[in-house]
Amino acid sequence: MQAMQQLQWRDMFDIAVKWRRIADPDQPVLWLDQMPARSLSRGFNNHINLIRGQIINIRYMEYFGSILNFIKERILVYHGAYNPRGLQDVKQALENVNKVEDLLPIMKFNSKTRDGFTVNSKVPSTKDPGKEYDGFTITITGDRVGNMLFSVETQTTEERTQQYQSEIEALYKDLTAKGKALMLSSELGDADAVCNLILSLVYYFCNLMPLSRGSSIVAYSVVMGALMASGKEVVGRIPSGKLVDFEAMTTPSLDRFSKTTKSWMNLKSLPSWYQNLPSVAETFQFSRTMIEVLNTDSSTHCPKKS
Template sequence: MVAERKAGRKVLTSTGGSGDDAQHAFGWRDAMDLVVKWRQLSEPNDQVVWVDLLTRKEFEAGFGSHTPIYSGQTKCVRYYMNFERGFSLFKDILIKEGHSFDASNNPVPLGGDQKRADIAAAKTAEELWQVIGVDSWAVVHIESCSRAGHSMEGTRLTLVKLRNQPDAYEFSIRTPVTPPRWQDYDQELSVMWEATMAALVDGDLPLVAQSALRYAYYWYNFMPLARGTAVVGYITLLGLFMAAGMPVTASIPKNYQDVLSSMRHRLEALNGLTAPRI
């Protein structure tokens, strides 16, 4: 594809997982769908599908991922290493915005100096739930790279009291994918994909690294697959670096089960790069 662009030829395709067979320029979704097809074949028992290709009812309802970090008396082995960071971020958002959202997506006011102080002082999921008083969630906003001043909905940090279990609470990450959110990320990923391709064509390795990492960062916040988003994003990231002639040889850092958690730190390691804030 890069060779075709260098030669000044447009790359067209009629596939790409969108369900639309019309011929179009090869874009981010066409590239990701190649890896999605591999993921579908590698684990045929998993339902690896694009969320926007589910039923309209499921898509519009916000079908998404659910990743428990702490549930009841269980520290989820794969993700608990992110509890302190996620819990601290959740409290910061509550204090800054002055509200959370309940299960019906209605705002739950958290005003008052005392309540904010109690939120800041909470050290466990149970203590924080008792301060809020209801099951609730907060949005982690991230900044757009292509639209100055535009904020996007990243993931949701969620705190609920488990039913039929005394003194049991769950702190988790949930990422619902709705049509408006899909349009938002589609625009962002389109811009970042083109930036990555342009950098590859120009042979600008620092810019390739910057654009590829940003692209992967938005992909992980997007979570557009019913299953397999993590590995599809990671394989794509490794592929982009290999295409640039600089294969990644380092392992994922210790205590980071998922790539998203370390993406910001890798971005900041690049000279002169400011990572998207979360």
Template sequence: MILQHRMAGLAVIEIAQKVSKAWRIEWRNSTKGTTKNGKKNRRRERTNILSQNRGGAGCSSSSFSETSTGYASLEDRSSGRSILSWQDVYSPAVRWRQISEPCDPVVWVNKLSEEFNSGFGSHTPMVLGQAKVVRYFPNYERTLTLAKSIIKDKLSVRSKKDKVIDLSKDEKIEKIMRAETCDELHNIVGEDFWVATWCDSTGSEGKRLEGTRITCIQKPGRLGYDFSIRTPCTPARWSDFDEEMTSAWEALCTAYCGENYGSTELDALETVRDAILRMTYYWYNFMPLARGTAVTGFVVLLGLLLAANMEFTETIPKGLQIDWEAILNVEPGSFVDSVKSWLYPSLKINTSWRDHTEISSAFSTTGAVVAALSTYND
């Protein structure tokens, strides 16, 4: 636990330092890069990332930051613009998580070529046969209610073979709405099935992104049911969420790099906080990592807040899992309202972190990171 807390803390500071520098360059150029009609000349560029996965950085002499955009290079670009992509923002958290738990497959799904092309997806069970999964079962009732709501809206579900199962006849919808367990739901449908949630897009009005799939599968021998969420990650879905994450990141940069830049007034930074939460919402529904999406998402959330001089001083409410809050809300606004109720009152202005040594320089190799995470004081 100490190791994970230390990993998260160092990752938060590194992200804050990296993003803060990019925002400073963005703000500096925005004050002199405005067109006659008042619009910013914002050039959308992407970095050439060698690999978002570990890429062989497994020895003590390898560069810990070799796969990310160097801080100095941000100012060396001829465009004079910050060119951080949303993946550049999340990559430090991914690398820290990789090294802190080297046996976990914390990798970007789109780098798993065969699995990616076949629609690789994460699997998170709430019920496994006759057992309740302690970590995730608290979300069972909400997930069941959401599944019934989706079925009522679509009047159908999908089979294991991805065939449409029509439920519009024989009063099946009425029976489904009265179902209180996944067992009852499965009995009414009559076979294994899944329904997909969705996310309302902010970047493209009226567009819906595919969220996660709520699945209900009967175990062999009638030994209960698997009730879980499975998040697919196909090339088409990746493209949709990549576009949405890009839009969310640009909206955040715009919110902070204007008149709010450098503010130390919490009231003035509300639009920035909302933009950070919207970006977090899409990250959790995207679920672009084979493992570790939840913790990296929260680490980046804290890092972005800190980059805007806001520190979270409390803990997540007991029993709440922020990634599930995103997954079970189809509208980003509902997620923002849910999280801000406990997050915003726990924020305070903090600029002292800017005096810290640059994390990417202090821990420039994988060996240095391992040493930092492995050192304990008696």
């Protein structure tokens, strides 16, 4: 008799990935580490233009401020190390920086940043306190407003992928153990610990950006499903302009990310009738039924807030 294979973290996320593929077949959703070796040998970048010339990517505008503050901090660190004599001038100039375009004159303060510069974020490890992983890279180039590039990207390399997957695997192992304990307990602390572990998984998943597209919706779908499995229902909504993946990427602390996303979700205990709902796998067995339900008008079931 063959033993039942235990669900792993990738299997859990892959459920949402398969639905995302069905939702929009024209956009391939791929696990980047499973792409051909020749595609990954030089690194695969998830690249997002925030400002390119006169085109502003309004989807991410809510995060321009936090990214700008991070850049200003790194500029001060850089000039403190390599341009200490000019540090005071840079500090004064940064006080007048209120938008990304205002950074262009400051780039001229140092010959090495005259044509542009990059800033790298770091993601703290939970498994190995004190250790940090490479986050995303911010790039700014250009010489004037209307002729600048402001972009972010994450690089998929074998080493970086292994680091994040090791973190996710450790969290998933802990989640599995605490999830089993929660089934036998009614303590509120156990439920909160499970919720924090679910959000921790998503924090590292989003910073890894392991998919060719759709990481944000896949991550949030997994959060909602995993919380339902733990007896919690998400009744809140993601605020307008906010994105799960960018919230994780631009938040330097896992605790802050968990606190913020919890405030969005407004968790409640699942009503008892959830137990009587039919199985998703049995109800939507075929691609046709999956497409039909994805195209169902749900506005009557999910009324907008007045």
